[in-house]
Amino acid sequence: MEEGTVKRIGIIGVGELGRAVVTGLCDGGDESPEVFLSPRGARAAAELSGRYEGVQVCAGNQAVVDRSEMVLIAVRRQDRHEALAGLRVDDDKVVVNVMAGVSNDDLRRTLATDAPLVRAIPLPDVAERRCVTVTYPSHPVVDPFFEYLGGVLPVADEAAFNVFSALTGTLTTHYSYLATLTSWAIGQGIASEDADRYVRGLFQGAGRALSDEARSLHQLAANHETPNGNNERIRTTWFDSANSAALAKVLDDLLADLKRPR
Secondary structure, X not given: OOOOOOOEEEEEOOOHHHHHHXXXXXXXXXXXXXXXXXXXXXXXXXXXHHXXXXXXXXXXXXXXXXXXXXXEEOOOHHHXXXXXXOOOOOOOOEEEEOOOOOOHHHHHHXXXXXXXXXXXXXXXXXXXXXXXXXXXXXXXXXXHHHHHXXXXXXXXXXXXXXXXHHHHOOHHHHHHHHHHHHHHHHHOOOOHHHHHHHHXXXXXXXXXXXXXXXXXXXXXXXXXXXXXXXXXXXHHHOOXXXXXXXXXXXXXXXXXXXXXXX
């Protein structure tokens, strides 16, 4: 970690995301912070503490908070009241809320604390320090933390944060789209391992092209197709205006749900 960043980090809820954060912090860094894990997700917590020096599993959530400067709360939304019941969070702590659909106002009522609360949307790629994490509000401790894990994008208000949260909801649809392509090829007689290998390679290459920020996404699409070619045919006949409008409608509905008080 860079000079001036937080040195003692707690994580309550050690699922896939908690595991990814620990890996990103501790794998190959020059100086890793101390990390304190809740016993929730016991198998993952034990595995991480055995792999990395300085990662410890605490007896309970209160011990995680007491020993940390910054605490990530990564439990499932529906489990938050049970997991956080009775937790005491002193005002000198910093709390990072990575629970999808849980506002800072909601979390503050649950914790009954005046500690700074920051919402964040880290993704599993933080494990490889390749994830741009959206945060709200900007914070001098939290933003450098996520910058280290691949990049940070602070936003001005919770409305903007919810837009990015809705975009994040499209991730598994992308994987299902690739799985559908693979299944189609298998149906045409292609061996499953060959179809899987080709589709993965095809879109890994497309993913690398995204690093060229000098070209807009529309420019990338145009640069990858020729007039009346195969790519243009699929784009204009399958992903037509009706399909695009349907996707926008689903995102609108999700955004409305994210704004709804819980």
